[in-house]
Amino acid sequence: MEGTGDLLNKKRKLENSDEIVDKCPPVLKNFKDFNINKVIAENPRCKTATIHGQIAGEDAVVLLEKTAFDASHLGNYLSELTTLNNTLKNDIYGTYDAFPPLIENAIRATVIHPATEKHIKKYTDQPCYVVHETPELYTNITLPLIISKQFSIQWVYNILGKKKEADRIVFEDPDPEQGFVLLPDMKWDCKDTRSLYLVAIVHKHEVKSLRDLTADSLPLLNNILHKGLDAIKERFGVPSSQVHVYLHYQPSYYHLHVHFAHVQCEAPGMGADRAHMLIDVIDNIQIASNFYQRKTLTFTVREEDDLYKKYKDSGYFDKS
Structure with a gap:
């Protein structure tokens, strides 16, 4: 069985890999060639629906959302x-x-194409289960899975390298250690500031999630907090007192990023089982540098998630 050192070496190789090829499909003009397979999720309260289908014979996931009134x-x-x-x-x-x-009948459509089986599972409605992840469980179950099942995050590197979405960048600090790029999340149309939702993506590649943060991360975290809020106030006129700033655990992708959402925005992942306010994270690390290496973290997993299956196979859910 591989030790933590072997896993971390694999992690570093994964971070520095240049093997991923950027194969960007063409921009769609309509859904003429979209063949519906099934509706995999719908939320009547949020007025959203998610459909799995095929475009030109390749799997695709389309998220449809009613837009806000102007x-x-x-x-x-x-x-x-x-x-x-x-x-x-x-x-x-x-x-x-x-x-x-x-x-006035526009519907926001987010298209993931070509979509992998992981994407289809990610956007499919499923039963959820609570995990209380101890440091030992992270080392023995979560971390090995993160390394072996990592989603492609080439799209993140495209943003950081200005290959894609450069025109959407609201603010950038180019410092390789403490810098980040701030841009609107795809879920926000940049019109109604009450639904304001931006993401700060760090330039540094080594930090994947909350579990990696220590006192060495404090300059980076403080930089994101203060410069991100200043940029939002300057660009959108929204004061810091009306913005939630938080990290997800588990995150949807393992490259450190921070969410900025208006307090009136019902952004996904704002529940106590996923959102960790950045100001609290900073305070906790100031109390103890290894706070997030020692803390038990609670989150939910869905039934088709690989992480759920790993915890189930370990017998974790048999104890509850």
Whole structure:
């Protein structure tokens, strides 16, 4: 069985690998060639649906989301341009299905293509289970899986190298040790600041998640916190008192990144089982440099996740 040293060596090789080839598929103009396989997730409250299908014979995942109202366009909805179909009328109360003009009917579509089996599983609704990850469980179960099952994060390197999305960058500190790139998350349309959602991606490659943070990370974390909030206030006029700044554990990809979300934004992963406020992370590390190497961290795993299967095979869930 491989020791931690062997795993860390593999981790470093993975971080420095140049073997991934950037194969960027063409920009879609419509969904004419999209063949639906099945709806793999839907959320009536958030008005979202996720579909698995194929484009040109390759797997694809499409996330559909109703966009927020633009207050400056409300006149287009409340005019003769909108047709109404009455569904209920009782005295002064009436409900209608409203069909606004085409220009107001946009739906945000996020396309992952070609999608791997991991992507399909990631976006499929599944039962969830709670894990209390001790340092020993991290070393023996989580870390080996992270190393062996790492998602391709070439898209992250594309952003850091200005190969993609350079025009979307809100702020950058190019310092290789303490620097980061701040840009809007794909879930935000950059219109309504109440749904503001940005991500800071660090230039440094060695730090993967909360578990790797120590006192040596404090200059980087403080830099992200203060410069990120300053940039958001300058660009979008949103003060720091209205922004949540946090890390996910487990993260969706293992290259350190920090989320900035408006306090009124119902951003995914804001629950106590995943979000760790950056100001608290900094404070904890100031108390003890190895705080996150010693702490038991709680998170949820989904039934089709490889991590769930590893914990299940270890007998972890048999104890609950």
